[in-house]
Structure formats: C-alpha cells, structure tokens
Amino acid sequence: MWQQQSFYLIMSGIITGSLSVSWDMAVSPVVFVPRGEDVVLPCSFTHPRQQYYSGKITVKWLARESRALPFFTCSVTNNSMEGKHGCAESELKYSTYGDLRRGELSLLIRRVQLSDNCTFFCRVELEGLLKYFQKETQLYVTVQPQILNMSVVEPGSDGAPRRLQCEVEGQPLPNVTWLSASGTPIQDLEVKNQQRGPARLLSSVPYLQEVLSCRAESRLGAAERRHPAAHSTTLIISVSVSGLIVLLLLLVTGCIAYRRNRVRAAASPIYANAETVENHRLQDSDRPVGGSVELQLVYSTLNDASSSQHAGVKKPISQQEEPVVLYSPVNMNSD
Template sequence: MTHFTELPLLPEDFSWFAMSPRMWRQNQRIFLILSVIFTGSCSDGWKMAVSPVVTASRGEDAVLSCSLTNSKQQQYSGKIHVKWFARESDSSPFFSCSVQNDSATQGLGDCSFSELKHSLTGDPRRGELSLLIRKVQLTDDGQYFCQVELDGKQRLTQKTQLLVPAEPQILSLVVVETPPASGSAPWRLQCEVEGNPLPKLVWLSASKLKLDDQGKTTESGRFRRIGEVPYLEGEELTCRAENSLGGAQRSYPPSQTLMITAVVCGLMGALLLLLLFIAGLVHCRRNRGERQKHRLQQAPVDTVYENVVKGHRVRASDPPADGHSEIQLVYSVVDSPPAHQLVSSSCPPEPVVLYSPVNVQQINRECHV
C-alpha cells in the first residue's frame, strides 16, 4: 500500500496566476485580436476593403475607396448602414446614410448622390461605400474610417489615409509694433506661411544671405507657421518658406519693379489700341470716299447733275439777269468735261462748271454757231 505525503503549497506554485498589469494588457490585446478574427470569420463571409492611402492636390476632388463583398450578398435583404468618421474616437460620423438591400426597393434614399462636400460615389447595395470629397483643402488631410452596419448586428470598420500635399505659400508679410514693456525692438517683421508638409521659415538679408538672428517661430495651425524678426525702418528683408515640394519667398518693403512693369505694359497696350483705332478710322473713310467717287463715275450725267445741284435749281420766281426771260441764273457745280472734249470743241460740252450767273441762251447760241 502506497502512502502519499501531503506537502504544503508554496507561494511559487501560484506564480502563473499572478500576472503584472503590463502582461495583463498584452494578453488583453491578444484576446481582442483573436475575437476580431473570430468575429470576421463568423460574419457570414462579409469582407471590407479600402485604399490604404489616397493623395489629392488642394482644390481637386478625392475619392476614398471602400467596398463590401459577400458571396451571399444577394440573399441579404436587411438594411445597410454606411458611416464615415474623421477620427476613430469620434462618437458620431460626419457622414452617414442607410439603404435597404432589396432589389425591389426603388431609390437610394439619403445615400443618393448629391453636390454636397461629402457624398457616396456608388450604390451600397452593390457594396460601393466609397466617399467623395469635393475640392479638398489642407484641413481635409488626415485619417478616415469607413464603417458599415448590417441590421445593427454586424459591424465592419477599416481605416484609410488622405494626403493633401501643398507647396509653401506666403500668406502675409507685415510690420507689427512691439509692446513697449516687452523690452525688445519697437518694430518686428512678421511672416505667416502655409504648406504641407509644414514649411521651414528662413529670413534673408538684402544681399540674400541668411540672417544671424532668425527671431522666433510659432505654429499657428497644423499647416501654418509664423516667424518674427527685429526690423529697422528702411531695411530690406526676405521671408522664405521651404518644404519638400518647393519654396516661396516675399520681400519687404515690396519691390516696385513689378508695379512699374505693369504700368508701362498697360500704357503701351492703350497706345497700341489707340493707333489701331485711328488706322481703322482712316481706312474706313478712305474706302468710303473711293466708293462715292466710283459711284459718281458710273452714274449717268443727269443723275450726277440732280445729286449735285439738289435744291439749287432755278425757280420761276427768280428774276432774269438782264431783263430777258430767256436768261436764267445757275448757282450749281457739275462735273468738268474730259480733256479730249475741250481740245476737239470750242464750246464747253454739258455738263459744264458754272461758278457765276451766266446767260444760258447766249451760251447755247454761240455753241450752235
């Protein structure tokens, strides 16, 4: 018969129960990961996919792709609730909509496309959950989370990143007055820059050399920085901003070269327009004169005579020149005869130029003789 001796339990035998807080947190993370894997494997085959990183320049439209797939999606007739979060810790999404996954249902409800800042680019019933962000700005840069809920029981979430790169810009360059109690220079030159990545600010002298005193720099936002240096009246300084995409700079006081160039170009343009206007006016008048001359040359003599004398015909009430009724006064001008007619005849052919009162009957009688 075998006898067993009961030995006392030592504290070392319970050491595997006694875990440090750090070890407990690690085990908790492992448990959460395993639970997520287990939940995903038991979520009836639903899978979500997103683009890890999306890049869009400032002012462009960006699409954060997010899709949901399931081999048995057509058999699901429940509700699909789409949510987009700007931060994982946010309790409420900045965009959300829901639609019934039923082919017989008409319309997308609040998931329909719109012209707002944020909207979906597809139909959630086909697994299209992508988010459209119109005219992205630097403030849109950051992480986004795509989330979908199915009947309020299953939930899937994926993270994506939107990058909005931007070259440096000089937002302002002004002289500010320093409070007297500060003990520093009475005037300081202040420069505010913007860009993504956040630009580095450098001060240059009039000779484009780096100043020994770079002053102080503070961040006024996620993508903005303000720099200040002491400033003496009449001094020329340049603020330069640089990042991996490029650089920008501005000098104070502002250069007058650009303004002078603009004024000169404006005056030259105005002078050119004036010359073109005068040339066009002269050309039009010359053409009009040539057309009138051509019409006079082509028109019959009677028509020319009628156009020239117009209202200057002799009236019956006009008195005769020397008392005889056959004599009439003519105060009109008509075309001159050609040169060959003057040579071949001693009498002026009609029409004739009459500059003074004449005896028409006497002229006709002399010509017949």
C-alpha cells in the same frame, strides 16, 4: 449527450469560421488631396451572402473617433440591382460614391478644407446581423507653401527692437529661411518662429531698413517674397522712364513746329502768285482761234481799299502801308 454537444460546437465553429473568413473590407490607409478639391475615400466590402442577400445594407462614416456618432449614414434595401439609389444623388458636402448593393461604400467629400484633415472610419451593417465591420482611413489635406503677409513691427513699450515678420501657410508646415539682398541665407539673425494653427507659421527677425527676403519651402514647393517689395522699385523706375520719354517727344515736336513757323514767316507774300502766272503763260489752250497771243507779265501797284474810300484823309507817314505788287497775265494780240 456530450458527444452531441461536441458535434454542435464543432459545426458552429466551422460555420462561424467560414463566415468570418468570407467577410472582407478594403480601404486606402492614407488619401492625399489638395485643399479646395473633391476627394473620394475608397471603401468596399464582401460577405458570404452577397449573391442572394435581400435585406438592408447600411453604411456609416465616422470621423476622428472610432466610437463617435456617424456624421453620414445611408441605407439601401438589397432587393434589386437595377437603378440608382438615393445616397448617390446628393449634392451636399458628403455623398456615397458607388453602389452599396455591389459592396461599394466609398465616400465623396466636396471642396475639402483643412478642417477635414483627420481619420475617417468606414462601417457597414447588415440587417439581422448584430456585428458590424469597420476600418479606418487617414485623409491628409495638402496646401502649397505661400506667404500671406510681410510687415514691420515697430518697437513696443517693452523696448523690444524693430522686427520684420513673415506669415506663411502650408500643409505640411513649410520651413522658413531669411535671405539677404543677394539671395544668400542669413545665419546670424535672431529668428523667432511661432505656429499659428495647424498650417500657419509666423517668423520674425530684427529689421534695420535693409532688403530682406522670406522663403517658405516644403516638399510641395516654395514661395518667396522680399521687403521692400521689388515690384515697387520697378514701378517707380518704369514711371520715371516713361515720363522722360514723353517729355523728349514734346520737346522734339515743339522744335519742329517752331522751325516750320519760322520758314513760313520768312517767305515773301509778294511773289506768291508768280508760279500760277507762269503756268497760265505756258498753257496753249489760252490762245484764241486764228490768232497768236503773247503773254506778258505786267504789274500794278494797288493801294489799300480803305485808303481809296477816304482819299481826303491823309495818314501819318508812320501808319502808311506799303504798296502791294500783284502779277497778272495780259493777252497781247499781234496784227
């Protein structure tokens, strides 16, 4: 009797051992992803009945605690290897990435945030099997260093000195260095650092109206900002130079216009038509057929039209206008 029991125990151990050896689950220990991007947490499994198993496959994803309630669950009946299953069709924050019927249990997380930075657990359950298999993976959300704000804190009622504070963000948390106007690190400042959340740091130093720069640096990069801001000074200089250039252009334009007006005022209007008369004299087309014409210049004095209409009215000597001399061509026929 004991021999039969021993035989059953040995066979059970062989079968159980073969099943346990055939089971396998693979995950990535650590997954890095920048904030705001999509990420896939890889997870896959194999089991001894995978080729002919037609039952239900259930994948569960847990966060932070190995015995926590699943935040994502999906089940697929493994009776067909054709077509898509509903778990991969979701457009929500979480969905599967792969086919459960082929042992692909990976989780897709869309638009990762700092709150997603934790330990995840991938679990698989087969219908009719009481035992489940589970492994963990660490999601590490990264944030490049950046300076969120720089401001001056005025002295309070407690008599604290005036301070310049710099709020930085980064994951991993960056190191903060204070620099002088020449870019040299300042060693003798009383620096106070205070962490504000998992990825924010507030650093401050005494401030006496000098130019200081705050530099945040980590293995992902660096960011730097100065106070007062350099672009403010540059903007003021640019505006001043532009205004000076516009003023110079206006002065040059005014001088040119003034000189032109002076030249026009100095020119005499009496001989304004002399060039036109000379051109007529030189044109041969003005000669009549069969005769010779000699053009001579004559002039006459014309009085103001208003004066001729009122001949009986005499103007004062101070108001009399000067006569206007006009030149005109006259044809002189020679016999």
